[in-house]
Amino acid sequence: MITVENLTKSFPGRGGEVRALDGVSLEVPAGTILGVVGTSGAGKSTLARCIALLEQPDSGSIRVDGTDLVSLSGAALRAARRQIGVVPQTDSLLRQRTAAGNIALPLEAAKIPGPQRKQRVAELLELVGLSDKAANYPDQLSGGQRQRVAIARALAGSPSVLLADEPTSALDPETTGSVLTVLDRVRSELGVTVLIVTHDMAVVRRICDDIAVLEHGRVVENGKVLDLVAAPGSLTASALLPELDQVSQAHNANYDRVADIVLVGFAAIGALLPEAASRHNVELSLLGGGMTRLNDTPVARFRIALNGERADAALKWIGERGAVVRHKPTLVAGTAA
Known part of the structure; x- marks a missing residue:
């Protein structure tokens, strides 16, 4: 020590x-x-x-x-x-x-x-x-x-x-x-x-x-x-994880929820995101990010977008399984950015 x-x-x-x-x-x-x-x-x-x-x-x-x-x-x-x-x-x-x-x-x-x-x-x-x-x-x-x-x-x-x-x-x-x-x-x-x-x-x-x-x-x-x-x-x-594409706030109006997530270990390479979409009947899209390895541990950072009534429940479910979830602001369609 x-x-x-x-x-x-x-x-x-x-x-x-x-x-x-x-x-x-x-x-x-x-x-x-x-x-x-x-x-x-x-x-x-x-x-x-x-x-x-x-x-x-x-x-x-x-x-x-x-x-x-x-x-x-x-x-x-x-x-x-x-x-x-x-x-x-x-x-x-x-x-x-x-x-x-x-x-x-x-x-x-x-x-x-x-x-x-x-x-x-x-x-x-x-x-x-x-x-x-x-x-x-x-x-x-x-x-x-x-x-x-x-x-x-x-x-x-x-x-x-x-x-x-x-x-x-x-x-x-x-x-x-x-x-x-x-x-x-x-x-x-x-x-x-x-x-x-x-x-x-x-x-x-x-x-x-x-x-x-x-x-x-x-x-x-x-x-x-x-x-x-x-x-x-x-x-x-900021220095180690994949960069997130800059998605304008106006673009976020196309989705019910937008969030940045970090997945470490098995969650990064598993089927966590598709399972969340299936379980909660939401459409899930990747807006940016990617995967890397930190000392042999897979780590992913993505910006994801969700559409559907249970979008919040899907994000909560993802967080309960070890992901770090940070909600991004969205706009009502038609509102100026």
Whole structure:
């Protein structure tokens, strides 16, 4: 469990002090993948660097499994740092070392004996799918392969937390997929808590359990992705779910009821909407929206229109079966919009 409370961090700027983090608080349950998202300058990378103890916050606390890292110093601080693996945004592999040699670096620094070191490197190369590239140098690897070596190196000391800063930046979709698959394996097979700093919402869709949205150094939204996509006015829903076609209010006059609905899980792929229409003898039309997948869970967002005396009953029935239903205004036919 990672708990951040009232974290602040400022840097000197041309016009005075710039506050990169302004009272940031969030919790990351153990064994989950958290996506930290936001526009450039929102404070994402600064937050990651503070959690990794690469930057000292001005105030606040960072607790990992109950230990406040900010209060540590000396040997205790060095030991705590070893529990946090970091995958930097830039390519940081040593060109004169092979893939295996780069992964071995932290183990050499920790004075791990040769046979144990060799075994650990082999395990990590297998985890990231690069056993056949052990003797290759970085310039002989693709960008995605180098990123996977960097992940393996960050895991060499068996950390409980892994921080990845823009791990898919500048990678093509296929290569991005291979890197995200590795990060998902890190969580599922090793039980490591993963924090991913990213501007790419496709990363959140693919593997994140939780999300923290930053704006101007503040957390403006935080929680389970599947909970937030169903919340009214959610920034996460706006960013992750299919867009709804803009249907004019005048057009709504053609229907008795219009509503936006969000369906999560089985309801998104089942026959819920046709069954509602059949049960309540209403005509149901889709005006916009579509389906997506969030970490293997199907999620749909539609704008639907209903005609019939039991339109309200049909919408109520849909809501009682797990859908989030938000009614849209309709006009009496002939009324100006």
